[in-house]
Amino acid sequence: MEPTLVAIAGSTGSIGTQTLDVIRAENLRNPGSYEVVALGAGRSTDLLIEQAREFAPSVVVVTDGDARGVVVSSLSSTAVSGDLPDLVGPADVVVNGVVGFAGLTVTIDTLKAGKRLALANKESLIAAGPVVQPLRSIPGAELVPVDSEHCALHQCLRSSVNPEREVAQLLLTASGGPFRGRTAAELSEITVEAALAHPTWSMGPKITVDSSTLMNKGLEVIEAHELYGTPYDQIDVVVHPQSIIHSMVEFTDGSTIAQLSLPDMRLPIGYALGFPDRIASPFGRIDWSSLERLDFEPPDRATFRCLDLAYEAGRVGGTGPAWLSAANEVAVDAFLTGNLAWNEIPDVCVDVMAVHDGATPNTVDDVVEADAEARRTASRLLSKRRNNKND
Ligand code: MG
Secondary structure, eight states: OOOEEEEEETTTSHHHHHHHHHHHHHHHHSTTSEEEEEEEESSOHHHHHHHHHHHOOSEEEEOSHHHHHHHHHHOTTSEEESOGGGGTTTOSEEEEOOOSGGGHHHHHHHHHTTOEEEEOOTHHHHTTHHHHGGGGGSTTOEEEEOSHHHHHHHHHHTTOSOHHHHEEEEEEEEOOOTTTTOOTTGGGGOOHHHHTOOSSOOOOHHHHHHHHHTHHHHHHHHHHHHHHOOOGGGEEEEEOTTOOEEEEEEETTSOEEEEEOOSOTHHHHHHHHHTTSOOSOOSSOOOTTTOOOOOOBOOOTTTSTHHHHHHHHHHHOTTHHHHHHHHHHHHHHHHHTTSSOGGGHHHHHHHHHHTOOOOOOOSHHHHHHHHHHHHHHHHHHHHHHHHHHHO
16 A cells, blocks of 8 residues: 655644654554655754654755754755745645644645645634635645544534535534633632643643633634534534543434544544544543543533634634634733733633724735734733723
8 A cells, every 4th residue: 555645734843743653653553554755843953853864754844044054954865945835745645733824824735736634723714714715625625624623523524425414513522621610700810820720631821721711612613614614503512521522413313423532632633644544543542441421511601701702703704713813812822921810811802803894814915914903903902901900
């Protein structure tokens, strides 16, 4: 069998290193099943050089100029480039684990080249949905999400030959974050340390805060809508503290199909690499003799207001999700640096969305400009809020 040729954008980040874990495990089981043909990173030269020595890709992309110089002098026999899209050419599958807007070009070029995109870059669908969507109909272009919930939905949807007609609703599960069950009053004194202690997943600070506010889940609702075209009225969120069921699809006949596994990002990564086949290596298996219960409850939408803010922004469409996501980033940053209370994060988002201009982005530049405009607005409204407080 021919190896699957893989390019990894963001190879030194969390998704990138876990992708290489999956490839190592798969090649150990079935030698030669995957070949890493391209690696891309920003500045982490030591790890990138180590990865390149182990996997011998034909091209390495380093976006930071100084870092590129270091890599060029260490990897004499490898082509080194500064442009992320150079990763796409040699690959069958491109894993996009780039954080932020820099990942947009990888998404666009992969789909334009008619290749499979294993997508972990959030901006591609949340902020740039209207720009990315039309590219999905290019022959050969295929978008497989690398996120536990959307991967679960992807798997569940395969049990229907006509999802457009047969899906009654998508049910995204949420762990509920560390503050599940607390009242709004209790949440006014949340510290940064408390917000960063996630019960089931270990992630970076920004996304951990987002999961404590349920903004992460709200943005995932927008992603699910973009990925599967399901109307917002037919996407619901259910809190499931054990993080064993990663999402479910209810069909028109009342059947609900769920995907269960231990919480480990290597499963969605392996699913996207192997699709339509399943990889051979499990990363943890459920121990049915010790799994005692699976609990469910509705989210507390009145206390965790970010969830409904995301539904609203999704329904507005156009640059609405880009604005909300940018406003939230500015607010979370202010919280992490001690300049905003945890329970004021949704207030900042509401303030920003109140002046959203309702535009529709047609190009990547439009998306980047919408993001910048929303950040400027958020910063302005944040300082206004602080000044009002000090008066
Ligand atoms: Mg997720």
